[in-house]
Amino acid sequence: MNPSSPWWSPARHADRRPVLLTRNRIQAAIRGWLAGEDFTEVDPAALAISPGNEAHLHGFRTEAIGNDGVGRAIYLHTSPEFAMKKLLAAGETRIHAFSHVWRNRERGALHSPEFTMLEWYRVGEGYEVLMADTMAFLRAAAREAGAEGLRFRDRLCDPFLEPERVSVAEAFQAHAGVDLMASIRADGSTDAEALGAELDRIGVRRAWDDTWSDMLSRVLSSRVEPMLGNGRVTILDRYPAAEAALARRVPGDARVAERFEVYACGVELANGFGELTDAGEQRRRFEAEMAEKARVYGESYPLDEDFLAALEIMPPAAGIAMGFDRVVMLATGAPRIDDVMWTPVP
DSSP, X not given: OOTTSOTTSHXXXXXXXXXXXXXXXHHHHHHHHHHHTTOEEOOXXXXXXXXXXXXXXXXXXXXEEOTTSOEEEEEEOSOSHHXXXXXXXXXXXXXXXXXXXXXXXXXXXXXXXXXXXXXXXXXXXXXXXXXXXXXXXXXXXXXXXXXXXXXXTTEEEXXXXXXXXXXXXXXXXXXXXXXXXXXXXXXXXXXXXXXXXXXXXXXXXXXXXXXXXXXXXXXXXXIIGGGSSSBSOXXXXXXXXXXXXXXXXXXXXXXXXXXXXXXXXXXXXXXXXXXXXXXXXXXXXXXXXXXXXXHHHSOOOOOOHHHHHHHTTOOOEEEEEEEHHHHHHHHHTOSSGGGGOSSOOO
């Protein structure tokens, strides 16, 4: 098989097919597990008023032309989150979706402009239960692939071991020697000068116009993430509130929020929240995110007013999104996300 031949050539497809069939088995196993937990599978529309309102997420824009011939901007969603939370407001209590989602400016071994996201929500339950759900899915993926563990390049992770659970602050201290909380004020606002001094001290490059968020991302990607999920899964918990636009704050500590990410082999696999249901606070956070997007990228996205209205009646819930293709990658040992997609994006 010539790796430079197109994915649809018979010889290359024959080589790829075993991994793709494993993908199907993993998806079926997860679907079966969710059905056993009384989840309802839903199918959110991909076209949306807003693709999402996080500063560094980039949507695909198109035009919807009405019967009157007048066009208006509409977007492919970057996540089914807004639509699924509307379903929670409507009365659903346990829902999941395998959704195709689209994110611009993302392409590489771990990124595709179009990919499959598994997203699920539990009404009236704490976000910790989502951590257990995710571990069940990673174990199911390994079993269906006939693998003892997860693998990405030369890194190994055993999902059958109990996961490591650490806060973002603990991980920054352990892996970068940075006292992150010293740069976060009691109300959750951040001090860029204080964090900048920490980067200078540990020798991490920064630009003159870096924000606190920019610097956090730089340390996270260069010093912290490579150390996560090696040997066993890492649950990176309690993100700074400034980095959790859709999560509620931890009771008693406004500096941090009920947000966690799951890592294996240094690869982020899932992002979960205790969901924010205060519509006024959500609007303020979205407006701040879009102001930052306009400052950095010269564009912003509209707010989904229906979503904000639905938050007014949405019950307390926990929700999470998992990169399904990445899970298949690690279960099969595939080196690139395109290798586990039935039809890779051109």
